[in-house]
Every structure is written in C-alpha cells, then in structure tokens.
Amino acid sequence: MASAASLTVSVWRGGEQGHFARFDVPARENQTVLDVVTYIQRELDPSLAYRFACRVGMCGSCAMTVNGRARWTCRTHVRKVVGAGGALELRPLGNLPVIRDLVADLAPFFDKWSRARGTFQPKEAEEGAVPDDFAIVPPASKQRRQADAGIECIGCAVCYSSCDVVAWNGDYLGPAALNRAWTLVNDVRDGARRDRLDAVAGDAGCHSCHSTQSCTERCPKNLDPSLAIAGLKRTLFWDTLLGRR
Amino acid sequence: MDLRPRSHPTYLAFVVHRVSGLLLALFLPVHFWALGSAIQGEARLEGLLRWTDNPLAKAGETVLVVLLAAHLAGGLRVLALEFLGWRARQKDMVAASAGVALLVGLVFLFNVV
Ligand code: SF4
Ligand code: SF4
Ligand code: FES
Numbered sequence: 001m002a003s004a005a006s007l008t009v010s011v012w013r014g015g016e017q018g019h020f021a022r023f024d025v026p027a028r029e030n031q032t033v034l035d036v037v038t039y040i041q042r043e044l045d046p047s048l049a050y051r052f053a054c055r056v057g058m059c060g061s062c063a064m065t066v067n068g069r070a071r072w073t074c075r076t077h078v079r080k081v082v083g084a085g086g087a088l089e090l091r092p093l094g095n096l097p098v099i100r101d102l103v104a105d106l107a108p109f110f111d112k113w114s115r116a117r118g119t120f121q122p123k124e125a126e127e128g129a130v131p132d133d134f135a136i137v138p139p140a141s142k143q144r145r146q147a148d149a150g151i152e153c154i155g156c157a158v159c160y161s162s163c164d165v166v167a168w169n170g171d172y173l174g175p176a177a178l179n180r181a182w183t184l185v186n187d188v189r190d191g192a193r194r195d196r197l198d199a200v201a202g203d204a205g206c207h208s209c210h211s212t213q214s215c216t217e218r219c220p221k222n223l224d225p226s227l228a229i230a231g232l233k234r235t236l237f238w239d240t241l242l243g244r245r
Numbered sequence: 246m247d248l249r250p251r252s253h254p255t256y257l258a259f260v261v262h263r264v265s266g267l268l269l270a271l272f273l274p275v276h277f278w279a280l281g282s283a284i285q286g287e288a289r290l291e292g293l294l295r296w297t298d299n300p301l302a303k304a305g306e307t308v309l310v311v312l313l314a315a316h317l318a319g320g321l322r323v324l325a326l327e328f329l330g331w332r333a334r335q336k337d338m339v340a341a342s343a344g345v346a347l348l349v350g351l352v353f354l355f356n357v358v
Contacts, residue, residue: 068249094250162250210263211323213255230327 007078007086009036011048015098020089021045027086033066033073036088037102049101057220060154063161064102065091070158072220093161109157109174116177117199120184123191135189147186150179150228152221159215159225171204175215175225178206182228185235194245197236206232258339262319265312272309311350318342 007027010020023040034052041048052062057075064073066081067089082088096104124131137144159175160166166174173181181200184190200206206229215225239245283290296302322338325331331338 065250068247070250164251210259211255211326212251212259214251214253217253217255218250224332226326227330227332230330233327234330 007036007082007088009040009088009090011037011040011102012091012098013048013101015100018098018101027078031078033064033071033076033078033081033088033090034062036078037064037073037090049099049103051103058154060156063093063156063158065089065094065161070094070161070218072156072158075220093157095161095163095166096157104157104161106157109160109176110155112173112177113155113180115199116173116181116205117192117196118177118180118184120187121190121192123189131189137188143186143188146231147183150183150223150225153179153223154221156220159219159223162214162218164212164214165208165210169204169208172208173200173205175209175229178209178232179223179225179228182231185232197232197239197245200232201236206236209233254339258319258322258342261315261343262323265316265319268312269309269316272312307350307354310353311346314349315342315346318345 005027007025009023009025011023012018013021023044025036025039025044028035034055037048037050038052041050050062050064052074053059054061055074057072060072062073063070065071066073066076067083067087069081070093071081078088090102092098092102092104096106096109099105122129122131139145153176155176157176159179163172163175165172178200181196185193185196190196209226209229211226211230213226216223216227219225236245279290279293282293297306319342322342325338
C-alpha cells in the first residue's frame with residue numbers, strides 16, 4: 001500500500017493536553033510502526049518519549065494508538081495500517097493517563113489486576129509456600145483448556161484501551177484483568193475461587209461488560225477476553241442460583 | 246466520536262441492540278395508550294385501527310416489527326455468548342440476527358399490507 005517514498009507521521013507530544021507534531025520518515029519495504037517511532041527518536045527528535053523492550057511481541061510494553069486503533073507497534077507492519085498518502089497518526093494508548101508523548105501510565109490497568117484478585121493463591125499453602133506434591137492437571141480437562149485459552153496475555157492493555165465500558169465507568173476492571181481472573185477460576189490448584197468471584201461480580205466487574213467484543217477483536221495475541229467474561233458471568237449465575245456462594 | 250476503533254461487526258450488533266431497545270421503550274407509551282383506548286369502547290379502538298391502515302402508519306408498524314425482531318435477535322446473541330460460550334460463530338450469529346430481523350419485517354410487510 002505505502003508506495004509513497006516517505007511517511008507523514010503525526011505524533012502526540014505533551015501530556016493529557018498536547019498537540020500533534022509532524023515528522024517525515026523514509027518509507028521502507030519492511031518496517032514496523034515501532035521502527036518508525038525509533039527512527040524519529042534517533043534521527044529527528046531525541047526528546048520523544050515512548051516505551052518498548054522486547055521488540056518481538058512478548059513484553060507488552062510497546063502498545064500505542066495507531067491511526068485510531070490500539071495496537072502492539074513492534075509487530076504491526078506499517079504497510080498494513082498506513083493511511084492514504086503515507087499518513088500515520090500515533091497517540092498513546094487511550095483510557096489511561098498520559099505521562100508524556102507516547103507513554104501512557106499503566107498503573108490503573110495493573111491496579112485492577114490486583115483488584116480482580118489476579119494473583120495465584122496456592123490451595124494448600126496459603127502463605128505461598130511450595131506445596132508438598134505436584135498437582136496433576138490433565139491437559140485435556142475442560143478447566144485446563146479454559147485456563148490455557150487465556151494464559152498467553154502479555155499485559156499490553158490494547159483490549160483495555162479499546163473498551164468503551166472502561167471509558168464510561170472508571171471503576172470497571174476491564175477485559176484483561178477479568179480474563180486473568182477467569183484463568184485462575186479455572187486453575188484447580190488455586191484456593192481463592194470464592195473471593196475472586198466476589199471481586200469480579202457487580203458493577204465494576206464482569207456484569208458491566210456489554211459484549212461489544214472490541215477486546216477480542218483487538219487483542220494482538222488473539223485471546224478472547226469477552227469469552228472469559230462470559231464465563232465469569234455464567235459461573236456467577238449458576239453459583240448464585242444453586243446457592244453455591 | 247471516533248469510529249475507527251469501533252468499526253467491527255459485534256460493536257455494530259451492540260449498537261443495534263441498544264438503539265432498538267431505546268426506540269422500543271419510547272414506543273411503549275403509545276402502545277399502552279392504544280390498548281387503553283380499547284377499554285374506552287369499541288368505536289374508539291375501531292377508529293384507531295382504521296387510522297393505522299394508512300400507509301404511513303403501516304410503514305411505522307413495519308419499522309416497529311423490524312426493531313422488535315432486531316432486539317430479540319440481539320438478545321439471543323448475548324444469551325448464546327454468555328450461556329453457551331459461543332466464540333468463532335459470533336460473527337455468523339450477528340449476520341444471522343440481522344437476516345432474521347429483516348426477514349420478519351418483510352414477512353410482516355407482505356402478509357399484512
Ligand atoms: S466485550 Fe466487554 S470487556 Fe470487551 S470491549 Fe466490550 S465491553 Fe469491554
Ligand atoms: S488480553 Fe490481549 S489485548 Fe488484553 S492485555 Fe492481554 S494480550 Fe493485551
Ligand atoms: S516491544 Fe515487547 S511487545 Fe512490542
């Protein structure tokens with residue numbers, strides 16, 4: 001698509017209040033959005049703030065809003081997302097406070113993981129000690145498969161920043177934290193199921209999700225947080241109906 | 246509002262579900278008013294029913310039936326997602342929901358007009 005010799009890149013500068021700065025960046029045959037940002041920072045304006053680490057889609061730190069959509073930039077090819085005439089618009093992730101330029105503050109995002117009880121709580125060893133025996137979890141069991149489906153989350157917050165309910169309800173735990181909670185609800189070695197289900201119920205939790213599935217649509221790891229949230233809703237429904245909680 | 250992050254089928258399904266629900270809620274008082282007029286005597290109801298024979302009211306009724314069908318289909322989509330855990334078939338479900346809504350509207354149009 002990008003046959004233009006150079007890309008016209010609008011980059012967010014400043015904090016919550018700020019403006020777009022324009023940069024011309026040479027277009028290459030193979031080029032990721034992160035390459036473009038790195039070029040700008042190295043060659044054109046060293047004061048540009050952005051974040052990355054692994055460059056191979058593992059760490060989840062490079063996500064930004066690219067031409068209106070949240071994406072991981074290290075694995076997003078420019079030619080797949082570039083607009084007419086080589087236009088790229090880069091902003092920090094939405095639904096999060098802006099620290100500076102392309103860097104969003106992920107603290108609220110991870111705070112919600114702990115609010116959703118996103119930490120593993122070994123069943124027999126409450127204090128976190130190593131249990132005496134290995135737990136045997138058959139790979140083909142339903143719970144194991146459900147946990148596996150959500151476990152590869154890299155914490156990039158792409159889903160979180162694509163979710164309208166997060167924007168409408170500041171307390172909403174969001175797709176990633178709820179997805180994490182669902183993997184733990186399905187972990188037979190975990191002992192905090194009841195507390196966790198309490199933590200994810202109600203207005204700040206899974207019951208606020210409107211099933212727009214933007215999270216699922218945008219997750220770069222092809223996870224399905226919307227399905228995980230549906231699982232939490234279903235579990236809470238039956239547990240409540242059958243008096244199990 | 247920026248449409249770029251929201252342009253995908255299931256978001257549209259959510260919007261259709263919500264908007265059809267709101268419009269139906271707005272129609273509800275009219276519905277009750279019409280029912281109420283039945284209590285006040287046959288002649289009034291008869292008059293009202295006669296009035297709904299005019300093409301504009303007919304068109305309005307068809308829209309209403311499509312809205313109902315769309316809202317029902319949207320509800321079924323959410324139920325399928327939440328209780329059956331449907332996943333890959335979700336997009337097909339959205340398309341099928343839209344199809345069913347349209348079909349119901351058309352059947353109504355051809356049967357009744
Ligand atoms: S499905 Fe739920 S969690 Fe996912 S984007 Fe939509 S409202 Fe947010
Ligand atoms: S669920 Fe997907 S989009 Fe959300 S934080 Fe995890 S990897 Fe990123
Ligand atoms: S830099 Fe690690 S995921 Fe992009």
